[in-house]
Amino acid sequence: MSVRVRGIRRLGAAGLLLALVPALIACQPSAPPGFTGTQPPGGSAAAGGSLAPPDGAGMVPGKPVVTTDGGVVTVAGVSGGKSPNFDLPAGSAEMVVTPCASNQVIPFVTLYDAAQNKLGIVVEPTYTLKGLVGGSYYLDVATNPTCSWQIVISPG
Numbered sequence: 636m637s638v639r640v641r642g643i644r645r646l647g648a649a650g651l652l653l654a655l656v657p658a659l660i661a662c663q664p665s666a667p668p669g670f671t672g673t674q675p676p677g678g679s680a681a682a683g684g685s686l687a688p689p690d691g692a693g694m695v696p697g698k699p700v701v702t703t704d705g706g707v708v709t710v711a712g713v714s715g716g717k718s719p720n721f722d723l724p725a726g727s728a729e730m731v732v733t734p735c736a737s738n739q740v741i742p743f744v745t746l747y748d749a750a751q752n753k754l755g756i757v758v759e760p761t762y763t764l765k766g767l768v769g770g771s772y773y774l775d776v777a778t779n780p781t782c783s784w785q786i787v788i789s790p791g
Contacts, residue, residue: 694711694712694713694783695713696712696713696714696716696780697712697713697714697715697716698712698716699711699712699716699717699718699719699774699776700712700718700719701718701719701720701721703721703722706724706789706790707787707788707789707790708721708722708723708787708788709785709786709787709788710774710776710785710786710788711783711784711785711786712776712783712784713781713782713783713784714778714779714780714781714782715742715775715776715777715778715782716775716776717773717774717775717776718773718774718775718776719773720749720771720772720773721771721772721773721788722769722770722771722772723767723769723770723772723788723790724767724769724790725767725768725769726767726769726790726791727763727764727765727766727767727790727791728763728764728767728788728789728790728791729761729762729763729764729788729789729791730744730746730757730761730762730763730764730786730787730788731760731761731786731787731788731789732744732757732759732760732761732762732784732785732786733760733784733785733786733787734760734784735778735779735781735782735783735784736782736783736784737781737782737783738779738782740778740779740782741758741759741760742776742777742778742782742784743756743757743758743776743777743778744756744757744758744774744775744776744786745757745774745775745776745777746764746772746773746774747772747773747774747775748768748770748771748772749770749771749772749773754772764788774786
């Protein structure tokens with residue numbers, strides 16, 4: 636009899652957990668209306684040729700670095716981490732994610748706006764961000780501890 640009661644309790648607890656999952660997901664930040672992202676036509680080849688990932692020399696693991704050159708934003712790092720904020724204009728932008736130098740695995744990249752709204756998760760080498768409202772953004776990158784990576788965002 637006690638085995639039966641424990642089984643019923645476990646089923647009840649599992650049912651309660653499954654009922655809560657949609658509510659927990661709904662609490663996650665979401666993209667503002669109008670924002671979308673797509674993989675560009677032609678598959679996953681990086682636009683403009685292949686980018687060489689950084690070798691990680693001089694970089695602190697978990698502390699990505701942002702540089703901007705003529706509106707093009709480059710974020711590079713070793714291991715995962717949250718990037719410093721950077722500015723993007725309204726409209727669209729192409730994001731090129733260079734795989735880890737050591738194993739060619741693409742890191743998981745999540746784009747957030749300054750209000751911490753999650754705009755999208757990118758796991759493709761090339762991704763077009765559409766409907767950007769302009770302003771300040773940051774990336775949160777998840778990857779293995781020895782991965783050196785680079786992300787280039789070109790507005791336009």
